[in-house]
Amino acid sequence: MIAVLAGGVGAARLLTGLTSVVEPSDVLAVVNTGDDAEMHGLHVSPDLDTVTYTLAGAGNAETGWGLAGESWTVMAALERYGGPTWFRLGDRDLATHLYRTGRLAAGATLSDVTCEIVAAWGVRTRLVPMSDEPVRTCVGLASGERVDFQDYFVRLRHDVAVEALWYEGAEAARPAPGVIEALEAAELVLVAPSNPLLSIAPILAVPGIAAALERRRESVVAISPIVAGAALKGPADRLLVELGHEASPAGVARLLAAASGTLVIDNADGELAPAVRAAGMRCVVTDTVMADPQRAVALARTALAAGRAAAR
């Protein structure tokens, strides 16, 4: 079994590639829920949904979130009331949030509901939230304001300076059932090319998860989401710099070296391999930009081979 720490779109693409070369039911993704939010009273789990929809072949590849061919009747009607409509919820996507919220209200855990939703989409890859308890990524802006993650990410379009991030609830949260066991039993653990501060750090902040990886770090392989100094999507590059890190694979290496023995970096950053090694990680240089499914498959194969080589 291969375990994967997963954020949103980057993780979804890697998982698509990975499940082409590994039997999907032998892949377990531990998904960030630090982005989860209450919107209009509904429990929205953006990363879980992005991964589910993408693996089902139903995701919107252009936006990286939501469903392809979505309609927007509810949002348009919400405008009558003056919104808020900045967090776009498509009609069919809303059904997911209604179902999840109803099930949670009835006492189901987020893990339970995730299983049900994944099954309903015919996805055989195993998805589990990092925790069934709420962990919420909070953002301290340079302006002094403190905002919720979706306020920062969507409403403010992450176009603001950040001076602090924290993961509210993480200290008291427990890993979802089976997470630690899976991270221990997995042949390899991959860390998807997701935002290290917004997607991976919240997962590692859940007590026990970082320690489980540290105990087996030689067979943990991370993939850098930073290529040539920039994030392929989202604010990872800017955030790294604002929070005192380096927006490069070397900066990512210093963040992940405790939990992961290997970092896969892009050909564009080949000259940074010594810096990655200086941070204490093995370094594999390859094409990490998953512009099409074939490249996602190739990246998955490279990551698996790197992990197997390191674990020998």
Next chain:
Amino acid sequence: MIAVLAGGVGAARLLTGLTSVVEPSDVLAVVNTGDDAEMHGLHVSPDLDTVTYTLAGAGNAETGWGLAGESWTVMAALERYGGPTWFRLGDRDLATHLYRTGRLAAGATLSDVTCEIVAAWGVRTRLVPMSDEPVRTCVGLASGERVDFQDYFVRLRHDVAVEALWYEGAEAARPAPGVIEALEAAELVLVAPSNPLLSIAPILAVPGIAAALERRRESVVAISPIVAGAALKGPADRLLVELGHEASPAGVARLLAAASGTLVIDNADGELAPAVRAAGMRCVVTDTVMADPQRAVALARTALAAGRAAAR
């Protein structure tokens, strides 16, 4: 100002007629919220919405609930997950529930949100929930099972024997701000032809409301929802019998006589006028079936005239 105790469709029709002959902003409807429910985590207020949509000319006249020309994308998508889809929520209707739930979560009262929703629909009639606090009509079935109102009304299609009704939360609920003052200051109070046990009784169960009407019962005019022994819509007739009342205007009179001095009954029940009077109410006999807007206007005029005559 004319105040109206209101349930759903019967009240909506009466208010449509009434606001053709009285300046809408001089009409205040105190609306039943005993039917309110949490569906998928959303706060649904069926009677408030039926009245709002109907007064906006946007209601679905065929079903008596929801919006005309509604689409059902979200419900269809919810079926992927196995529902529950028995409580049909149209796409545009859902926007109302999202807005309401979001505002309540942000600390607004149900009265506040109702004002906002009514204004957004361009409705000038004043609508106020009977209480900002939760009151929930609960149904004890003859089978011994206890179910929530919408379970009884929609899921079970009120096609089951009932042996008890109660209004959970009513004792601790306060009338919404302005309700008692309006019921005292109104020139007349009308009790719409709504289900006496499911729509009017929950309103009267909120402490202070029944007493306010009793103090001025001579200028309170109720309209019987029972015509020729049957309810025009819904289970009022069956419920009245099962709960030991009479499914006739005389039975309605005995239920409402303490709060209302006059009962308007249908021509079909003219021979029951003495029984209504025996219950202690004045009785006016007219056409109460609001099959078209003209008849709703005529019924409103008759009720106003009856109240003014009685109050003299």
